[in-house]
Amino acid sequence: MAVGQSxxxxxxMTGMYSDHHGWLFNWLCKKLSCPDQAADMVxxxxxxxxxxxxxxxxxxxxxxxxxxxxxxxxxxxxxxxIEKKYLETYAYYHGELMxxxxxxxxxxxxxxxxxxxxxxxxxxxxxxxxxxxxxxxGMKYADIAVCLDVSASSVKKYIAKAMVHCYLVLEQxxxxxx
Amino acid sequence: xxxxxxxTNNPRQITTALTQEALEAAAEWHVILQSEDADDSDLxxxxxxxxxxVHAQAFRELERVWxxxxxxxxIPAKQTLKSFMENESTKHSGxxxxxxxGCTICxxxxxxxCVQHHxxxxxxxxxxxxxxxxxxxxxxxxxxxxxxxLSDGSRxxxxxxxxxxxxxxxxxxxxxxxxxxxxxxxAKDATRPLRxxxxxxxxxxxxxxxxxxxxxxxxxxxxxxxxxxVCAKQDKHFKECQLTxxxxxxxxxxxxxxxxxxxxxxxxYDWNRQQLIVEEQPLVRVLDELARFHSGLIHQDQQELSGxxxxxxxxxxxxxxxxxxxxxxxxxxxxxxxxxxxxxxxx
Numbered sequence: 001m002a003v004g005q006s007x008x009x010x011x012x013m014t015g016m017y018s019d020h021h022g023w024l025f026n027w028l029c030k031k032l033s034c035p036d037q038a039a040d041m042v043x044x045x046x047x048x049x050x051x052x053x054x055x056x057x058x059x060x061x062x063x064x065x066x067x068x069x070x071x072x073x074x075x076x077x078x079x080x081x082i083e084k085k086y087l088e089t090y091a092y093y094h095g096e097l098m099x100x101x102x103x104x105x106x107x108x109x110x111x112x113x114x115x116x117x118x119x120x121x122x123x124x125x126x127x128x129x130x131x132x133x134x135x136x137x138g139m140k141y142a143d144i145a146v147c148l149d150v151s152a153s154s155v156k157k158y159i160a161k162a163m164v165h166c167y168l169v170l171e172q173x174x175x176x177x178x
Numbered sequence: 179x180x181x182x183x184x185x186t187n188n189p190r191q192i193t194t195a196l197t198q199e200a201l202e203a204a205a206e207w208h209v210i211l212q213s214e215d216a217d218d219s220d221l222x223x224x225x226x227x228x229x230x231x232v233h234a235q236a237f238r239e240l241e242r243v244w245x246x247x248x249x250x251x252x253i254p255a256k257q258t259l260k261s262f263m264e265n266e267s268t269k270h271s272g273x274x275x276x277x278x279x280g281c282t283i284c285x286x287x288x289x290x291x292c293v294q295h296h297x298x299x300x301x302x303x304x305x306x307x308x309x310x311x312x313x314x315x316x317x318x319x320x321x322x323x324x325x326x327x328l329s330d331g332s333r334x335x336x337x338x339x340x341x342x343x344x345x346x347x348x349x350x351x352x353x354x355x356x357x358x359x360x361x362x363x364x365a366k367d368a369t370r371p372l373r374x375x376x377x378x379x380x381x382x383x384x385x386x387x388x389x390x391x392x393x394x395x396x397x398x399x400x401x402x403x404x405x406x407x408v409c410a411k412q413d414k415h416f417k418e419c420q421l422t423x424x425x426x427x428x429x430x431x432x433x434x435x436x437x438x439x440x441x442x443x444x445x446x447y448d449w450n451r452q453q454l455i456v457e458e459q460p461l462v463r464v465l466d467e468l469a470r471f472h473s474g475l476i477h478q479d480q481q482e483l484s485g486x487x488x489x490x491x492x493x494x495x496x497x498x499x500x501x502x503x504x505x506x507x508x509x510x511x512x513x514x515x516x517x518x519x520x521x522x523x524x525x
Contacts, residue, residue: 089254112249113259135247136256137315147345160205166243
């Protein structure tokens with residue numbers, strides 16, 4: 001993230017931190033009712049913003065901080081759910097023959113699935129399903145069309161739409177936080 | 179992964195040059211090139227289109243999107259993602275989680291593969307090449323079993339040589355049994371009925387436990403708890419229906435459903451333990467059942483063996499072990515020619 005940081009943006013970051021980190025901590029404390037978690041979240045929020053190239057142009061830093069922190073809170077909650085679900089599914093498939101996945105594997109899977117879930121957020125259910133059936137299950141357009149009860153040309157449109165959508169989310173992720 | 183934007187130090191600049199139009203066209207190309215009907219002329223046209231650097235860039239960017247999903251390809255990761263996404267959208271649509279994940283009911287379903295001739299035959303290698311099996315969303319090889327958690331929380335077990343496609347939507351949960359046999363623990367969801375569809379018709383769960391078996395020319399539904407609505411296909415009208423209740427079975431063809439009758443307690447398949455439990459049943463019937471789990475041929479002369487009755491509990495997924503037990507206890511002789519052909523004769 002920090003690659004390509006100009007000295008100027010680092011300065012803006014430092015200013016932002018000293019001006020608002022106390023305020024953000026208080027805001028998060030109320031939100032999370034747990035000071036330790038709030039302190040961690042303050043660090044995470046600023047870390048997240050450290051890579052943001054448009055920091056100089058931000059007019060409402062507190063609004064940006066709140067938006068970023070809120071998304072991190074949501075991500076953390078989703079991450080826990082994904083990890084729990086993955087462990088359940090893993091156990092279901094591997095039974096007692098295999099041990100649980102390693103902490104690294106779990107973290108990696110959870111990060112990846114969280115990113116994917118974020119990319120798919122906001123897509124209509126049919127569009128999302130068509131894309132996943134194609135991408136993850138390798139289903140043909142005609143078969144997806146039968147499953148979703150739409151035409152094959154709709155399926156193609158859905159998949160194209162999902163790809164553009166995912167790209168725009170990735171792009172936003174890389175540039176602008178939140 | 180390497181960022182494809184390394185040509186410049188400022189990714190934003192390039193990105194803004196990627197117009198919505200270029201992205202949409204690039205996405206269309208991805209879809210076209212992936213398609214089976216893509217031909218040389220498509221490829222030529224694509225190459226021309228890609229000569230524009232912005233187009234080429236857009237295409238590469240979407241490739242990057244495509245690759246982000248690589249890590250979700252393992253079955254547990256895939257199931258986790260689907261189940262997670264489904265849960266989230268369920269929440270948004272205001273349906274209560276409890277309704278979806280509440281109590282589970284059981285559906286048992288089976289498709290017989292054997293053509294009931296003098297030779298019990300399970301399609302071997304050639305069977306793997308059937309379009310239904312190849313293109314199915316979930317499938318197992320002969321002798322294999324696989325467990326899958328569906329997006330609604332239902333649990334599905336695929337038995338030997340089975341192919342299944344799913345079509346879950348906002349209004350219903352459809353499970354297409356292309357071939358083989360599945361068992362499902364259905365997560366209850368009052369707003370979305372769960373239907374199992376075979377080539378002959380469908381069986382709709384009405385809060386119950388039941389089994390469906392496809393016997394080639396007909397399917398058989400056996401209800402062990404509560405009620406099931408069994409409907410013949412009838413050009414997809416599904417109007418010819420029979421309400422079948424606990425302890426009954428109904429037989430259906432594509433046009434008709436028979437009146438429900440009492441179920442056969444003397445020939446039971448226990449899914450969880452993978453056992454066949456039979457009481458005073460013809461040996462030929464047991465051998466036919468066994469053949470479904472065996473990747474070779476089991477050759478038997480039905481006339482010669484017709485008088486022999488069998489009782490017992492058999493580990494059906496291990497056909498060779500069952501054959502050994504049968505040979506020991508019955509007046510039969512079993513000859514194996516390699517692993518492919520097994521001949522059963524009267525001693």
